[in-house]
Amino acid sequence: MSAKTDVKAYRGFFTVTLICLFVLYAPLIVVTVYSFNDSLSITVWQGVSLRWYADVFTGVESAKFKTAAFNSFSIALIAATVSTLIAIASATALVRAGRFRLRLPSMGLIMLPIMVPEIVLAVATLIFFNSIGFTRGYLTILVAHISFCIPFAFLPIQARMQGIEDTYEQAAMDLYASRAQAFRRVLLPLMVPGIISGFLLAFIVSLDDFIITNFVKGAGVETLPTAIFGSVKQGIKPNIMAISTMLLAVSVIFVAVSYLAAKWDNTKSHLKTDPAR
Amino acid sequence: MTDSSTPAVDIENAAKRYGDFTAIKSMSLSIRDNEFFTLLGPSGCGKTTLLRMIAGFEDVTEGAIFLFGSEIEQLPPNKRPVNTVFQNYALFPHMTILENVSFGLEMQGNSRVDAHKRAGEMLELVQLSEFAQRKPAQLSGGQQQRVALARALAPSPRVLLLDEPLSALDLKLRKAMQIELKHLQRETGITFIFVTHDQEEALTMSDRIAVMSAGELQQLGEPRDVYERPRNRFVADFIGDTNLLEVAITDIADNLASCHVQGGHQIQCGASEGVSKGMTAHLSVRPERLLLSAAPAEEGSLRASVKENIFVGTDITTLLTLDGGPDLTVRTSNSARGAARVFDPGADVFVTVEAGAARLLIN
Numbered sequence: 001m002s003a004k005t006d007v008k009a010y011r012g013f014f015t016v017t018l019i020c021l022f023v024l025y026a027p028l029i030v031v032t033v034y035s036f037n038d039s040l041s042i043t044v045w046q047g048v049s050l051r052w053y054a055d056v057f058t059g060v061e062s063a064k065f066k067t068a069a070f071n072s073f074s075i076a077l078i079a080a081t082v083s084t085l086i087a088i089a090s091a092t093a094l095v096r097a098g099r100f101r102l103r104l105p106s107m108g109l110i111m112l113p114i115m116v117p118e119i120v121l122a123v124a125t126l127i128f129f130n131s132i133g134f135t136r137g138y139l140t141i142l143v144a145h146i147s148f149c150i151p152f153a154f155l156p157i158q159a160r161m162q163g164i165e166d167t168y169e170q171a172a173m174d175l176y177a178s179r180a181q182a183f184r185r186v187l188l189p190l191m192v193p194g195i196i197s198g199f200l201l202a203f204i205v206s207l208d209d210f211i212i213t214n215f216v217k218g219a220g221v222e223t224l225p226t227a228i229f230g231s232v233k234q235g236i237k238p239n240i241m242a243i244s245t246m247l248l249a250v251s252v253i254f255v256a257v258s259y260l261a262a263k264w265d266n267t268k269s270h271l272k273t274d275p276a277r
Numbered sequence: 278m279t280d281s282s283t284p285a286v287d288i289e290n291a292a293k294r295y296g297d298f299t300a301i302k303s304m305s306l307s308i309r310d311n312e313f314f315t316l317l318g319p320s321g322c323g324k325t326t327l328l329r330m331i332a333g334f335e336d337v338t339e340g341a342i343f344l345f346g347s348e349i350e351q352l353p354p355n356k357r358p359v360n361t362v363f364q365n366y367a368l369f370p371h372m373t374i375l376e377n378v379s380f381g382l383e384m385q386g387n388s389r390v391d392a393h394k395r396a397g398e399m400l401e402l403v404q405l406s407e408f409a410q411r412k413p414a415q416l417s418g419g420q421q422q423r424v425a426l427a428r429a430l431a432p433s434p435r436v437l438l439l440d441e442p443l444s445a446l447d448l449k450l451r452k453a454m455q456i457e458l459k460h461l462q463r464e465t466g467i468t469f470i471f472v473t474h475d476q477e478e479a480l481t482m483s484d485r486i487a488v489m490s491a492g493e494l495q496q497l498g499e500p501r502d503v504y505e506r507p508r509n510r511f512v513a514d515f516i517g518d519t520n521l522l523e524v525a526i527t528d529i530a531d532n533l534a535s536c537h538v539q540g541g542h543q544i545q546c547g548a549s550e551g552v553s554k555g556m557t558a559h560l561s562v563r564p565e566r567l568l569l570s571a572a573p574a575e576e577g578s579l580r581a582s583v584k585e586n587i588f589v590g591t592d593i594t595t596l597l598t599l600d601g602g603p604d605l606t607v608r609t610s611n612s613a614r615g616a617a618r619v620f621d622p623g624a625d626v627f628v629t630v631e632a633g634a635a636r637l638l639i640n
């Protein structure tokens with residue numbers, strides 16, 4: 001691309017870039033920097049220290065945070081795993097089963113949790129659990145998370161699958177593989193980058209969820225977001241910033257892993273070929 | 278075991294419809310064992326569809342397909358002793374070349390060690406041993422094509438289906454692969470069903486050719502047969518270059534038809550079946566079977582004038598117009614002998630049709 005037509009040549013490019021970066025990252029930077037503040041106040045800088053990180057693990061609230069972290073991570077792990085499995089099955093059905101009558105409605109149903117306002121979903125889930133007499137607690141959070149994670153896991157898997165020609169499976173079956181073998185030996189390995197990406201997305205979405213969790217959790221069962229919210233209601237202490245920074249770090253790591261997973265894709269750009277017919 | 282007279286593939290009144298659209302109209306043809314059989318036809322005529330019906334990827338709407346005498350409609354693709362070289366190769370991108378080639382063998386129940394051993398031999402056969410550990414994306418088009426071939430041949434199928442396997446290759450490589458393929462077919466004795474829309478490729482490689490158009494079989498025969506005795510205008514026009522002249526039959530005597538060409542020209546040719554006096558038909562004459570001369574030949578020549586000479590390397594193509602009639606194309610070999618038969622544009626010449634070269638087509 002020549003320098004003249006390059007987007008960088010547009011007037012104001014630099015300013016707009018700076019504004020965008022500032023709006024996006026200023027709050028995160030403030031939280032991260034002040035989490036290292038050696039002060040009881042959240043606004044007055046008194047030098048660098050790790051005392052609030054220590055406080056998270058040993059302070060008065062540490063027991064509460066540890067349980068919440070365990071709940072959050074175990075729920076995210078299970079919910080992401082289960083929803084990814086469901087998403088693999090649905091993507092296979094919707095992309096590979098040809099045209100069937102309920103294909104579009106099925107797609108819509110799977111995507112619905114993304115479209116519906118989360119508060120509506122939260123209320124609906126709560127009412128549902130109440131009406132079937134399901135005691136609120138860890139399990140209700142888990143079930144709710146599995147259900148709303150499905151579309152997030154589904155999207156990358158489906159996108160990946162659409163890029164895989166069905167001639168690969170046909171070639172496998174032509175070479176004496178049964179349907180199941182063709183799926184396991186050919187389709188599944190080709191889907192792996194989509195699966196990893198879907199899993200990570202579902203994991204992050206589950207880890208991060210507040211509204212639905214807050215509605216369906218039982219008394220005494222907290223995840224990190226609800227625990228943090230509980231603490232903040234009594235005033236923001238710097239230990240909240242330390243926790244937030246750690247959550248931020250987890251997210252960054254996940255994004256990085258997801259990026260590496262895409263790079264690791266051992267099939268290169270060979271997936272898109274002309275259809276055989 | 279079946280005896281050698283049982284056809285490898287027997288297609289009986291097989292038809293394929295997609296909703297209202299008929300991709301293959303009721304078609305019957307027999308492919309012999311050990312044959313290099315070619316399906317030839319223009320794009321969209323149903324070649325791939327027919328191949329996929331044999332492989333088991335498409336249902337047969339009507340009729341039946343037999344493989345060595347047994348009906349295969351109920352057999353899924355993985356139960357048919359048929360392998361395919363796909364149009365886009367469809368090499369498994371996540372597997373190495375060796376894993377690709379041994380895939381079929383493993384699926385057949387061979388141990389991994391045995392499968393890899395045999396796959397190694399196949400790679401040697403197609404001269405790709407040194408690439409065994411690469412991924413398909415790291416090979417050139419021609420190399421991928423050979424891997425696809427090795428992969429399909431490794432499980433020793435009884436019939437090999439090849440869907441335009443050479444279409445992605447450049448001319449030189451394609452010629453080399455044509456010879457290699459033909460060789461391989463002779464050596465292995467496997468029945469090859471080869472799909473192409475390149476008539477030259479079909480003529481050079483096949484034992485027999487089935488010419489298709491719009492889902493219908495137009496003609497089935499040996500290359501020479503199809504080229505020299507096309508059954509209808511489509512075949513004459515599709516295979517090789519030809520002059521198609523509209524003619525009126527003025528007389529039939531001794532199985533010879535006198536054909537009247539616009540401009541008052543007369544051409545004699547063998548009367549084919551169904552020709553009768555007074556009807557109009559088409560005459561097909563290959564350009565290389567027309568001779569130009571300055572003076573009329575004694576068998577009777579047509580007067581014409583030269584419009585243009587086109588140099589095509591091995592030949593010189595001359596465009597000319599029959600006096601008061603249609604245009605003709607004549608091909609003369611680019612040699613000292615041929616040079617005597619090439620005339621400058623504007624020259625008045627005589628055209629002679631070689632004996633037996635004209636073919637009368639009624640549809």
Ligand SMILES: Nc1ncnc2c1ncn2[C@@H]1O[C@H](COP(=O)(O)OP(=O)(O)OP(=O)(O)O)[C@@H](O)[C@H]1O
Binds near residue numbers: 277295320321326474
């Ligand atoms: N799944 C399908 N649904 C409807 N029509 C189809 C389908 N598959 C193929 N066809 C039609 O059937 C006809 C034959 O297709 P086919 O792929 O067999 O052609 P082909 O001879 O292999 O052409 P090419 O040389 O371009 O590969 C085409 O008109 C095509 O549009």
Ligand SMILES: [Mg+2]
Binds near residue numbers: 324364440
């Ligand atoms: Mg085709």
